[in-house]
Amino acid sequence: MTAPVMIATALARHYEVGGGLFSKPQVLRAVLRVDFNLYAGRTLAVVGESGCGKSTLARMVTMIEEPTSGELTLDGKPVIKPAWPELRTDVQIVFQDPYGSLNPRQRVGTILMEPLVINRPDISSADREARAREMLGLVGLRPEHFDRYPHMFSGGQRQRIAIARALMLDPKVLVLDEPVSALDVSIQSAVLNLLIDLQERLNLAYLFISHDLSVVRHVCDDIIVMYLGQAVETGPKEEVFASPRHPYTKALLSATPRADPGAAKDRIKLTGELPSPLANLPGCPFAPRCWKVQDICRAERPALNGAPHAAACHFPLD
Amino acid sequence: MTDATAPTEPARPGRLREFWFYFRENRGAVFGLWVFAAFVICAALGPWLAPYDPAEQFRELTLLPPAWQTGGSWAHPLGTDPLGRDMLSRLIIGARYSFFVGVIVVSIAASGGILIGMIAGFAPSWLDSVIMRIMDVILAFPSLLLALVLVAILGPSLTNAMIAIAIVLQPHYVRLTRASVLSEKQKDYVTSARVAGAGLLRLMFVTVLPNCLAPIIVQGALSFSTAILDAAxxxxxxxxxxxxxPEWGTMLAEAREFILRAWWVVTFPGLAILVTVLAINLMGDGLRDALDPKLKRS
Structure with missing residues (x-):
């Protein structure tokens, strides 16, 4: 396999919260430890429930926030703050909400050309417009949309515009932060197919963040399952879907709705609460909700092992 | 729709034409615009429009009633004041002062306020707190009182009054701008501009500011009239x-002892202020509608 485009090693992000005049700030560990490799032309999906640190991960990868610790390299170059301006063009993002991610005061053409205006001032304005129009066609919009405002479009069309904007700078990595979860199911597949098509054409590496496992199954090659800021299971899609090793993954998979009324309903219902990300518990974060919990789970944090299909569990399922 | 192989594109209408198309929808705004235009013409062409010099005194014709009242004369259509000066001429020339007060006060207050509000919105929280507490202190004073104190320090004149009013009105712009900036800054389009590499200045003035303008324009129109009122x-x-x-407020002040004897001396400057302020407010409303793309039809 070719060398990865992006390598993340032990990426972590902590926030200090609270901390008024008289109280000490607490440390919120949004992302504890995540490792991954992104390859050109392949999709890595990050799945997990709300608050597990998926979006924080996306913000670190897109250089909106600096990791508290850990390393991120892009094409062999370390992604550190002083290098952000030059590396930025290689990583772009598509947001979840197509209604908030486009500037309502700018026409579609201006939105598409803005990244070029900022980063490639040497390109003439006629050239810029030509490239923006070409990109508009590439994402399946019509030329007359160039002069319209975002509010004149439907959610799916807006997401196409957002994808076009992200691609204007020819990035190597595209972060998709729940790109279809705000769309109708009928539009979802159209946008997903567009994304798959663009990946093949432009050889992009996708970091696909989602909580929808059916969507993930459709687009991704590899999966990271996150729980409370850390990866609990990683591996190729087929293996993770066919035989999940971590109990949390199994529970997550069993909660996916299936369009087959005859299928056996072996749904696992989790009880108990998600531990607070403020508390730094010694044991496995999933222990309070796990049905296989034993004493060691509460005392010792399991490490992620067993690559390529790894799970962070003392008693992995097989 | 033309066929897909040769997509022709209708020419984009000019910005001004498009603006006018949407502005025209609001009848009140168009009315306000005409009145405001008349006001601007009076201000610009005052000395040529006015029948007399505003300071010329017709000693034999003091407190002459308007032309349509008994005793009135068409030589002085709106009558004369206690010193025998022609009311119409004074009102026309007065438009000039009011207009300048409005324009200068609003430009100083708005540009300063938007800039400070922008900085406060983007600044780290300690600087934000410092700026906003200073603005709170200014807001805590009754505005006219503060303006009075400032004029007392600077010395009474129209220029100093304008500076004082601008300082008093500024915190409103700061608060308004900061509030809009804070809510806009959260949105994904700002983040995506940042991911695209936009610098701080570009984020402030190209990405965020145009989205904060609607309330500021309305505030500008409203404070144009507030400025005229405060100056008065x-x-x-x-x-x-x-x-x-012949400033309208000063005219009112000079004439207040004649309210019962000669109604026209107080009524006409008062009406001039009222109509101007009303027209500007109506226009401001239409301006907001026309400038907000969310209210446009596709």
Whole structure:
């Protein structure tokens, strides 16, 4: 396999919260430890429930926030703050909400050309417009949309515009932060197919963040399952879907709705609460909700092992 | 729809034409615009429009009633004031002062306020707190009182009154801008501009500011009229334009002892202020509608 485009090693992000005049700030560990490799032309999906640190991960990868610790390299170059301006063009993002991610005061053409205006001032304005129009066609919009405002479009069309904007700078990595979860199911597949098509054409590496496992199954090659800021299971899609090793993954998979009324309903219902990300518990974060919990789970944090299909569990399922 | 192989594109209408198309929808705004245009023409062409010099005294014709009343004369259509000066001429020339007060006060207050508000919105929280507490201190004073104090320090004149009113009105712009900036800054389009590499200045003035403009424009229109009113109030208190300047507020002040005897001396300057302020407010409303792309039809 070719060398990865992006390598993340032990990426972590902590926030200090609270901390008024008289109280000490607490440390919120949004992302504890995540490792991954992104390859050109392949999709890595990050799945997990709300608050597990998926979006924080996306913000670190897109250089909106600096990791508290850990390393991120892009094409062999370390992604550190002083290098952000030059590396930025290689990583772009598509947001979840197509209604908030486009500037309502700018026409579609201006939105598409803005990244070029900022980063490639040497390109003439006629050239810029030509490239923006070409990109508009590439994402399946019509030329007359160039002069319209975002509010004149439907959610799916807006997401196409957002994808076009992200691609204007020819990035190597595209972060998709729940790109279809705000769309109708009928539009979802159209946008997903567009994304798959663009990946093949432009050889992009996708970091696909989602909580929808059916969507993930459709687009991704590899999966990271996150729980409370850390990866609990990683591996190729087929293996993770066919035989999940971590109990949390199994529970997550069993909660996916299936369009087959005859299928056996072996749904696992989790009880108990998600531990607070403020508390730094010694044991496995999933222990309070796990049905296989034993004493060691509460005392010792399991490490992620067993690559390529790894799970962070003392008693992995097989 | 033309066929897909040769997509022709209708020419984009000019920005001004498009603006006018949407502005026209609002009848009140169009009415306001015409009145405001008349006001601007009076201000610009005052000396040529006015039948007499505003300071010329017709000693034999003091407190002459308007032309349509008994005793009135068409030589002075709106009558004369206690010193025998022609009311119509004074009102026309007065438009000039009011207009300048409005324009200058709003430009100083808005540009300063938007800039400070922008900085406060983007600044780290300690700087934000410092700026906002200073603005709170200014807001805590009754505005006219503060303006009076400032004029007392600077010395009574129309210029100083304008500076004082601008300082008093500024915190409103700061608060408004900061509030809009804070809510806009959260949105994904700002983040995506940042991911695209936009610098701080570009984020502030190209990405965020246009989205904050709608309330600021309305505030600008409203404070244009507030400025005129405050200048009139300062003039009324003897701290603004000094006689014999035909400023509308000063005219009101000079004439207040004649309210019962000669209604026209107080009514016409008052009506001039009222109509101008109303027209500007109506226009401001239409301006907001026309400038907000969310209210446009596709």
């Amino acid at each position: 109030a300062l003039g009324f208190l003897g701290m603004g334009a000094q006689p014999p300047t």
